[in-house]
Amino acid sequence: xxxxxxxxxxxxxxxxxxxxxxxxxxxxxxxxxxxxxxxxxxxxxxxxxxxxxxxxxxxxxxxxxxxxxxxxxxxxxxxxxxxxxxxxxxxxxxxxxxxxxxxxxxxxxxxxxxxxxxxxxxxxxxxxxxxxxxxxxxxxxxxxxxxxxxxxxxxxxxxxxxxxxxxxxxxxxxxxxxxxxxxxxxxxxxxxxxxxxxxxxxxxxxxxxxxxxxxxxxxxxxxxxxxxxxxxxxxxxxxxxxxxxxxxxxxxxxxxxxxxxxxxxxxxxxxxxxxxxxxxxxxxxxxxxxxxxxxxxxxxxxxxxxxxxxxxxxxxxxxxxxxxxxxxxxxxxxxxxxxxxxxxxxxxxxxxxxxxxxxxxxxxxxxxxxxxxxxxxxxxxxxxxxxxxxxxxxxxxxxxxxxxxxxxxxxxxxxxxxxxxxxxxxxxxxxxxxxxxxxxxxxxxxxxxxxxxxxxxxxxxxxxxxxxxxxxxxxxxxxxxxxxxxxxxxxxxxxxxxxxxxxxxxxxxxxxxxxxxxxxxxxxxxxxx
Numbered sequence: 001x002x003x004x005x006x007x008x009x010x011x012x013x014x015x016x017x018x019x020x021x022x023x024x025x026x027x028x029x030x031x032x033x034x035x036x037x038x039x040x041x042x043x044x045x046x047x048x049x050x051x052x053x054x055x056x057x058x059x060x061x062x063x064x065x066x067x068x069x070x071x072x073x074x075x076x077x078x079x080x081x082x083x084x085x086x087x088x089x090x091x092x093x094x095x096x097x098x099x100x101x102x103x104x105x106x107x108x109x110x111x112x113x114x115x116x117x118x119x120x121x122x123x124x125x126x127x128x129x130x131x132x133x134x135x136x137x138x139x140x141x142x143x144x145x146x147x148x149x150x151x152x153x154x155x156x157x158x159x160x161x162x163x164x165x166x167x168x169x170x171x172x173x174x175x176x177x178x179x180x181x182x183x184x185x186x187x188x189x190x191x192x193x194x195x196x197x198x199x200x201x202x203x204x205x206x207x208x209x210x211x212x213x214x215x216x217x218x219x220x221x222x223x224x225x226x227x228x229x230x231x232x233x234x235x236x237x238x239x240x241x242x243x244x245x246x247x248x249x250x251x252x253x254x255x256x257x258x259x260x261x262x263x264x265x266x267x268x269x270x271x272x273x274x275x276x277x278x279x280x281x282x283x284x285x286x287x288x289x290x291x292x293x294x295x296x297x298x299x300x301x302x303x304x305x306x307x308x309x310x311x312x313x314x315x316x317x318x319x320x321x322x323x324x325x326x327x328x329x330x331x332x333x334x335x336x337x338x339x340x341x342x343x344x345x346x347x348x349x350x351x352x353x354x355x356x357x358x359x360x361x362x363x364x365x366x367x368x369x370x371x372x373x374x375x376x377x378x379x380x381x382x383x384x385x386x387x388x389x390x391x392x393x394x395x396x397x398x399x400x401x402x403x404x405x406x407x408x409x410x411x412x413x414x415x416x417x418x419x420x421x422x423x424x425x426x427x428x429x430x431x432x433x434x435x436x437x438x439x440x441x442x443x444x445x446x447x448x449x450x451x452x453x454x455x456x457x458x459x460x461x462x463x464x465x466x467x468x469x470x471x472x473x474x475x476x477x478x479x480x481x482x483x484x485x486x487x488x489x490x491x492x493x494x495x496x497x498x499x500x501x502x503x504x505x506x507x508x509x510x511x512x513x514x515x516x517x518x519x520x521x522x523x524x525x526x527x528x529x
Contacts, residue, residue: 023044044500046448049405051412051513053420053528054455057401060413063350064343065092065392068378069318072101072162075361076128084359084379086135091393096130098317098354099142100204103147103162103178110147110178112329118174120181124224124229126189140199140354141318142243143179143226145209150174156211159364167211172225179229183237196236201268202226205245207438218247220256227263240266243317246280247271247296254307267304267353270318271296273329273338279514289329290338292426294345301349314349318356325365325374328430331475334442335388336467336523337425340395344411347402355392370485372478372496380474382492385499390472392503394465394525397421409447420456420528424449428520442469444520453512453528460528462507462514474499 002399008131045414069087075081076099087092103109107124114266145164148154162177169175186195202223212218219242227239229266242253257264273281273289280296281287287295297316304312321338322329329335360377371380378389399413399421410421428444469476469496475496478484481491509528518524 001312004229012103021252036344042453046450047407048413048422048456049410049411049422049424049449050452051403051405051452052454053414054501055403057403057414058348058398060347060394060398060402062398062497064339064346064353064355065094065316065396065461067098067352067354068094069354070097070099070354070358071362071364072104072106072164073099073128074104074106074124074130075099075363078361079384081359081361082135083383084361084377085132085137087383087385088358088392089135090391091389094137096138096140096199096354097358098142098201100142100144101162101164102128103143105143105148106160106162110150112149113389118177120178120185122185127222129186129190132227138198139510140201142201142204144204145401147178150178151360153211157191158209160364162363166209166469168222170455175222176225176229179226179234182309183230183233187234192234192236196234196238198238199266199315200230200237200239201243203242204243205270206242207244207246207248210499212324216252220253223253223257224260231263240263240264240268240315243517244269245271246275250300251305253309254304254309255311255509258308264309264312266313267300267317268315268317271298271316272319273321289321289429290341291345293342294349297346297350298424312374313351313453316350316353318515319353319374320356322374327372327374327475330374330376330388331372331380331386332430333387333468333473333523334392334428335386336391337427337521339388339391340423340425340523341427343363353421370483371487372475372483382487382495383476383494384495387467387473387475390467390499391499391523394422394467394523397465397525397527398423410449420453422451422526422528423523424516424518424526425518425523428517442520446519448515448517450515451513456512456528458507458511460509460512463527463529464505464507464511464516465525466522467524468519471502472499482520486508
């Protein structure tokens with residue numbers, strides 16, 4: 001979660017949820033709007049797609065769906081968390097989950113006894129990680145935050161609802177001992193062959209969630225101790241950082257690890273669509289929401305290439321279209337085109353991207369008080385899939401090889417069995433602007449896509465999945481209900497039904513050609529067998 005926004009969002013969350021919102025009401029914030037001008041893709045001109053079904057392809061690993069983020073560690077003990085986890089795993093087949101606070105006191109791993117000696121309790125740690133592994137998911141271990149008995153400053157509490165401590169340890173011998181005991185326990189329980197496939201990331205966003213002063217050198221001290229402690233247990237354990245917000249500190253981090261010969265196995269950082277160019281690039285540009293994430297990916301990718309470790313894996317361990325709770329962004333069908341375009345622009349520059357987050361079982365700003373408040377998750381409270389969930393499920397169908405296409409509104413892929421799968425979309429900014437949520441349909445016109453596929457067998461047939469205002473959109477039904485803060489059980493059944501994707505359509509293909517129309521903020525995925 002983007003650190004600089006937390007104090008704003010804590011108050012914003014409470015203010016928004018204290019207000020009853022009717023179907024014609026709004027949520028208002030004072031956030032600036034990076035989407036003021038609609039991009040060219042909102043025009044109504046026909047988009048021509050030309051592709052050869054037998055053309056040489058390039059590898060297209062599904063980097064966007066192998067990892068997801070979530071709230072703090074203890075939430076993984078909840079039944080609704082695990083239910084949502086299974087649902088997203090079924091839709092995407094993802095491999096890794098990342099969350100804050102495995103060292104938080106509510107997990108109970110560390111305390112000092114009456115003689116000041118460390119005591120370790122792995123009961124909840126084991127329950128948390130067993131629950132993941134039993135579902136076919138591995139931990140991406142964020143090593144945070146500071147246990148109360150270890151902190152150098154008990155008052156250094158971050159503004160999340162659960163107030164984690166973000167100070168350095170009062171004694172690095174205590175921190176090193178905890179890291180070593182933690183790693184030894186994981187290997188004893190799960191085996192080194194398993195744990196060596198996990199990732200260990202040092203802290204979360206030190207340029208916001210770290211009270212050491214000065215920030216950069218004190219964080220690097222934390223990293224050095226942690227990396228060396230892990231590698232002392234087993235050189236097979238993978239460790240990395242700097243886990244910064246806004247793509248920051250990567251070059252300095254890699255220069256430091258190289259100069260001081262500190263182990264590093266991957267680079268991680270974060271970015272959100274409404275991060276500002278001043279913070280990420282130190283310029284006065286106005287970068288639209290549709291471009292910010294992949295512009296940052298490109299920046300960090302270049303920094304890794306220019307570093308002493310040009311082949312080091314790059315993990316964007318948090319990203320989303322917004323770091324704020326904007327219902328007109330993360331709750332709506334807008335996320336379909338935004339996500340598809342992000343995949344298109346980031347492909348080939350990053351190894352893993354971790355969408356923040358898989359579920360609205362999430363308490364950074366407090367206990368969730370209503371579904372569809374602009375939460376980060378793919379699944380809203382009460383197990384209601386959002387349009388973003390359907391977008392990920394649809395984009396999961398894409399193949400393993402990418403075919404060249406000139407349009408900025410299309411991805412064309414081929415599976416191992418020869419099936420062509422393409423994603424087409426009609427990007428349009430959120431309704432109104434990003435500062436205001438209003439019930440209504442996005443601006444812009446339908447776009448016609450005219451597709452011409454060479455070398456396609458005459459017997460080929462097409463199946464079409466759609467996500468738009470009238471397909472797979474539970475929030476439209478929620479609007480019609482008047483946006484009840486606490487839906488009845490009957491209303492929840494209706495919302496879950498409305499969230500289901502539409503029945504796939506058959507599309508006539510003649511001589512490798514077909515046309516179809518996509519409404520504003522619509523996403524279409526087509527299989528050609």
